[in-house]
Amino acid sequence: MRHLRNERGLTFVELLAVILILGILVAAALPNYFGAENDARVAVDNANVRAINTALALFRYRNNGACPGQTGQPSFTAFLNDTTYFPDGAPHDPIDGTSTVPAADDYPADYSSTTCRVTRD
Secondary structure, three states, rough: OOOOHOOOOOOOOOOHHHHHHHHHHHHHHHHHHHHHHHHHHHHHHHHHHHHHHHHHHHHHHHHOOOOOOOOOOHHHHHHOOOOOOOOOOOOOOOOOOOOOHHOOOHHHHHHHHOOEOOOOO
């Protein structure tokens, strides 16, 4: 007959210690993950704003200095949907994360037809 005292394995206290250590590691890693995710969204948003402003500069060049939304020009939303300037489709706001329609993103809200630029606060 085998004796349980000679068996090798983890005791209940050792198992609790391992679970506690894993919990501490997870608790320390989660804020870093969510912070990195937010930083990535902000970086994509900044890149989108630069791309839109570059396309706006090209639009102005091709239209004698006129901007989208000015008299006789297409709306800013129509500009965003123009595949001449955005062959892969209009950039979407990565911070919102829910919108799939450019008009619902807040890039049009941040656009000024006076300065012909999109700005972020």
